[in-house]
Amino acid sequence: MTALAVVTGPSRGIGRAVALELARRGVDLALVGRPSERLASIEAECQALGTRARSFACDVAEPESIARAMEAVLREQGAPDLVVNNAAELVYGPRVHELTLEAWDRTMAVNLRAPFLVCRALLPSMLARNAGRFVHVASISSTIGCERASAYAASKWALVGFAKSLAEELRGTKLVSVAVLPGSVDTDMLAATPFPPQMSAADVARVVVYYGLDAPSAVQGAAVELFGA
DSSP states (O other): OOOEEEEESOSSHHHHHHHHHHHHTTOEEEEEEOOSHHHHHHHHHHHHTTOOEEEEEOOTTOHHHHHHHHHHHHHHTOSOSEEEEOOOOOOOSOOGGGOOHHHHHHHHIIIIIHHHHHHHHHHHHHHHHTOEEEEEEOOGGGTSOOTTOHHHHHHHHHHHHHHHHHHHHHTTSSEEEEEEEEOSBSSHHHHTSSOOOOBOHHHHHHHHHIIIIISOGGGTTOEEEEOOO
16 A cells, blocks of 8 residues: 655755655655645656645645645545655744744744644544654754744744654554754755755755654654754
């Protein structure tokens, strides 16, 4: 039986690279993101690789949108074998006293609340089948301070805590939760910062897919740091 992976934020960067890597492995895909030409493009690219890829319209900043999208995934494709919580938002530049409440709240909604809501929606079906993995794409910013990106860093610190707490709840089942913490990745998001890239999105994707499909279950609760070559 073909595996199914849910990937949030698949339209560009790490999410796009993860979707393509999974498609090359023959994994069916539920591509969850805001409708756009990029989302349609990655869906078509994955299908061209021979996998059954479907896009599901979703604004991960909106709880109701996540609920609708997850219901559609379960109804149309069934319980996933892998969930990649990748969608993220970065506001770079404002210092803490310059950061708006709106920017702070949206960053937390996309980077932290959305992974919780996705997991909460999909966990019952995965627990019932007693199989599946969660890979949460955090950031090296979840281990260090990040000047002018306090909301992003705080959300990613919290995401690692969530990933590890979920892992503890999953002990004794055949489900696994891990976090991957990339450093500077050559993406559009990084281009908004002064940091030079240290790795490609494809580099990160290979790590995500390894922990999502191949790694032994002993990695439960791991937070894997990637600093680049």
